[in-house]
Amino acid sequence: MTTPAVGADPAVLDVRNLSKVYGEGDTAVHALREVDLLVRRGEYVAVIGQSGSGKSTLLNILGCLDAPTSGRYLLDGLDVANLxxxxxxxxxxxxxxxxxxxxNLIPRTTAFANVELPMVYAGISRRHRRERTLAALDLVxxxxxxxxxxxxLSGGQQQRVAVxxxxxTGPALLLADEPTGNLDSQSTADVLSLFDGLHAAGRTIVLxxxxxxxxxxxxxxxxxTDGRLRDQVGLRS
Known part of the structure; x- marks a missing residue:
């Protein structure tokens, strides 16, 4: 795996030789096989794969929702396995x-309350929650x-509330799981344009x-493909 050069943007996401195996013996399923992935601050990276390729397993590990069988995962410099x-x-x-x-919005609460919720869990004061919630809704x-x-709200508007x-909370990493999968073509274009703007403003995005x-x-x-990172291609000029 390529390591950051001196003076390069620091890595927000650093996955090293990561594997995930479900089960044992003859019934073992190798969902991920010796994956390396480096995402530097401000990068916009798409992880693409068909159903069963291993991308959902990778997503769960990147989101700290599952643990790898072997290998290391550093998020913004922290080794997740040590936590x-x-x-x-x-x-x-x-x-x-x-x-x-x-x-994943709460149906019976407002857009404001849905956006505010992570800050409630984080123990942020009500005054600061209000300021930041309104700023986030204005951003989208x-x-x-x-x-x-x-x-x-329309589907596209609901997804913008989710964004x-x-x-x-000002996260180091924005992790988007099929964010346009339930949207029509116009709403898809609107949400992707929003991601373009967030990237232009310096957000780190893995989609x-x-x-x-x-x-x-x-x-x-x-x-x-089959649990391995088969290729990496820069698609923008």
């Missing part, structure tokens, strides 16, 4: 912003919809997808 369950939970809440295919173009519930929620057209928006594409 206990509580410390990993804190790390997830503060250092990783999640955006999911199904939005939904400041005027703060009092709307998810069923009063605001992911960003509100998981099976769609090559979505992956083309990233600076770099990592192809997962």
């Amino acid at each position: 206990d369950e509580r410390q990993q939970s804190v790390l997830r809440n503060r250092q990783i912003g999640f955006v999911f295919q199904s939005f 173009g939904l400041a005027g919809r703060a009092d709307h519930r998810p069923n009063e 605001a929620r992911a960003l509100v 998981i997808t099976h769609d090559s057209e979505v992956a083309e928006r990233a600076d770099r594409t990592v192809v997962v």
Whole structure:
């Protein structure tokens, strides 16, 4: 694996010789095989692969939702394996912003309350929560919809609320799992344009997808096949 050159942007995500095996003996399933991946601060990387390729397993490990069988995972310089369950939970809440295919918004609460929730868990004061929530909703173009519930918003608007929620704690890494999978073509274009803007502002983004057209928006594409990172291609000029 290539290591950062002197003066290069520091690595937000550093995966080294990582493997994941489910089961034992003849029934063992090798979901990931000796994966290396380095993502520097400010990079926009797409991880693309078909169902069963290992990309969902990789996502769960990057999101500190699962542990590798072997290998190392450093997130913003911290070795995740050295943290206990509580410390990993804190790390997830503060250092990783999640955006999911199904939005994962709480149906009976407003857009404001959905975006505010991670800061409640983080123990941030009410005054600062309000300021940061409104700023995050403004960033995604939904400041005027703060009092709307998810069923009063379009799919694209719900996903933008989810992006605001992911960003509100100022995470080191934005991790997006098939973020356009449930959207129509116009909403897909709107959400991808939002990701383009976040990247231009210096956000570090790892996007998981099976769609090559979505992956083309990233600076770099990592192809997962049979648990291995088969290829890495820069698609933008």
